Amino acid sequence: MAADDAALSALARGLDQLARLLAEIAPDQLDRPTPCEDWTLTDLVDHVVEGPTRAAKMMRGEEVDWSVPAPAAGADPARAFRAGADDLLAAWRDAGEGGSPMSPDWQSAEIAVHTYDLATTIGHPTGDLDAEVAERGLAFMQANLTADNRGGAFLPEQPAPDDADAYQRLAAFAGRTVPSGGGR
Incomplete structure (x- = not known):
């Protein structure tokens, strides 16, 4: 599948904003729990940092476990x-x-879900993040993620608050519990 310019542009912006959020982390935040069940912020950061490297290897046809x-x-x-x-x-x-x-868009979905997780954990509002990244990721997940193929990575879809922003809607679809008013 050849990627379109809009999809790659959204992915690039999503990667940029996640890098900026990683730079905001204070050392005293690393033991905080995250919206990812059973993960601390340290666990999330380790996963997020390794994600693009593993995805690049997959794109090059290398095996990734x-x-x-x-x-x-x-x-x-x-x-x-x-x-x-x-x-x-x-x-x-x-x-x-x-x-x-x-x-x-699959990669944007992964990046956007974890952008929500990271932003929520460090207290960064999700309402000021690049909404197109989350919207593209949500559209991809809604078209491809079913109750049968969620595996252990995604819990069942949760309700999104009426005032949910794009990242909160994506997080709820991915099985995160999203509090009302949390994106502002």
Whole structure:
């Protein structure tokens, strides 16, 4: 599948904003629980930082074992994430017209769900994030994620508050409990 420019642009913006959020993390926040069941902020950061690197490997046809825990993100998770994000975007450029069996919208969904998780955990409002990233991710998930294929990564869909922003709607679809008014 060849990726369209709008999908790649949204993915690039999603990667950029997640890198900025990673840079906002204070050391005293790392033990906080996250909306990801059983994960602390440290666990989430490790997963998020490794995600683009693993996705780039998959795009290049390399085997990736997602069941293996992500290695520690290190002292500068924003920088480590940025390196993986740049590698992922390079893999998309290298795929060119031949395309990839993956979709940038699938990757935007993954990035946007964890952007919600991270923002919520550190107290950053989701209402000021790039809504198109979450909207594209939500559309992809609604078209592809069913009750039968949610696996262990996604709990059953939860109700979104009436005033939910794009990230809150995506998080609720992914099984997160989203409090009312939390995105502002």
